[in-house]
Amino acid sequence: MARLSLKTQNLPMLALVIIAQVSVAYGFSNPDFSWSAIEVFSPDTVVMALIMLLAALFSSLLPASVKHQLVYFRLNNVLPGHRFMQLAAYDPRIDLLSLQHKVMALMPLNAPQEQQNRVWYQHIYQPLQHEPLIKDAHKAFLLWRDSVVVSLVIGLMLALGVIAVPVAAAVFAPNSFFVSVFFALACVLAAHHSGKRMVTNAVVTWLMLPRSNQK
Template sequence: MAKTERSPSLKTQNSKAIWLLVAADVVTVTLVLTGFAFTQASLTELAHSAFIRGILLAATGPLIAVFLNDLFSSDAKASIVFWRLKDVLPGHRAFSKYAEVDARIDLAALKAKVGEFPQSPRDQNATWYRLYQKHQSNVSVSDAHKRFLLFRDSASLTVLITIVTWVAGALAGIPLSLQAMLLGGLVVQFVWLALSARNTGIRFVQNVLAVEVADDGRKKK
């Protein structure tokens, strides 16, 4: 029997896109600071300028953030995305909220399969997770999961990039107006990624429930 190749994890599949985001932030920070520097001094002055060292320091911020991102737990990342301190996972509201607003989900059919819907956030997430384990290989489920992880990790990474870039900029003596411009751009990036993560996370939860409803229990031979 031929040996089957083990498919890479969803986080591994997302790593390329994460690094593209980091590279884009590094290039943007470097270009903005370098452009400012060239308007402030001659080439000779820049060659010996502490500002150049500051540019290099600030530009390494996104790279440093990559290695700090794993310090965030999954719950912490979900908290950042959903802007909640309690019951942060989308599965915590799977039956009480997200199932009800998805037209694909027949609530009566779902209830016939899982019984009375759980009420507490913890029980909702546990019940939903059992269904996810059952359908995780489904294309619509795995694709939604992958996109949720991509946007969730990118949003939490952006928080770290913002913090590290601000600290590096302050240490390098970069003017406050320029720091504000960079931080403003990173805040816009974070909001975009957080909202995208929120939407894909909800869709991930709903896709699992929709697939469960559509599943007739037959196994392929």
Template sequence: MTNRLKRKNTYTIFSLIAAAVLFSAGSHLGFNQIPEWIEIISAVAAVVFLPAVAQLLANLLPNQIKCKLIFLRWKNEMPGSRAHKLCETDPRINVENASRVWPKLFCANTTEKDRNRIWYQDIYRLVQDTPQVYQSHGSFLLYRDAFAGLFILFCTSVLFYLFKIELGGTGELAIEAVLALAFSTALAMIVARNMGNRFVVNAIAVAL
């Protein structure tokens, strides 16, 4: 299912990354030149080639590293590890009822690793094909992979800026372009984190 969702998200990931790149290019060259650049990109790029590049960028980082960066946790980064706390913020879920159905999930002595395993095996796998869970899973994967691609571009832009590498005939990369990519990357990280948390509580809400 994950591979099917990722293939479905390919063109949307490309669109998100392309929008961030155009935003960064506008910061570097001036936004009055953006229409000219759009024409150049449209004329040169093949319909299949650019989404493939976007997918390549998104897959340069292992999935585990993507999630560690998104949730800013080195261990037990997956939101299922904190499912009991996330449920408290969702008005659809009666925590008292949920704790009776899955006592180990809400037990304070359950380790984060075991809690994520319980959420995955006892909850998610039972409802993974329902429309609400399927859609929220796809949204999480979409923004997770978009973040990964933007993160790679941001790190590359930092190296270009620090080492004063020139970009063809446009000169050295402007700090505004780096900041634009930083903003886009941070935004994608926040959205991906929110989508991951929502994915977890949606599965629980549907399973109740």
């Protein structure tokens, strides 16, 4: 049986993130509405559905490199793997001297960030990527990274829609995009934590391997 990718496994949760923030923005814009009175096919639900579909579409089309730049507010060397030695120094689970001793066979301790990421990916992460400790953190990182993108897209559509699209202005309040700004900021924090945790979890797992199994 084919194994589902982590991004595919995340789709139900990503859909909930999209639905939740559009629903909150709608409720914020229409405080007197009743969910039980909403019709399946109405101008309001059509506008909401279009926003959700466009957010999902843009998230799937945007390159991963751009998503990483949005999450980490960097243009170059954006991934936590580019700084795995620095991150390891702040993780109490990691014996830094032991890590330095084992890394010296692969790269200088003061290696540039590009080389750090190559070593981390090829020798530490890639052989161990299916270990639960690493896989769970990677799955969470992908979920929150994509949630940042959909939140920004939804916020942009809400901000522009209430200005330039009358049907959207009739559904959402001018300041409803702040709901997506809040979601985006929360997802950035979650993605930051999950990405760094994925990197250090891989290092922890790698250090626990018998020396003969390390690549």
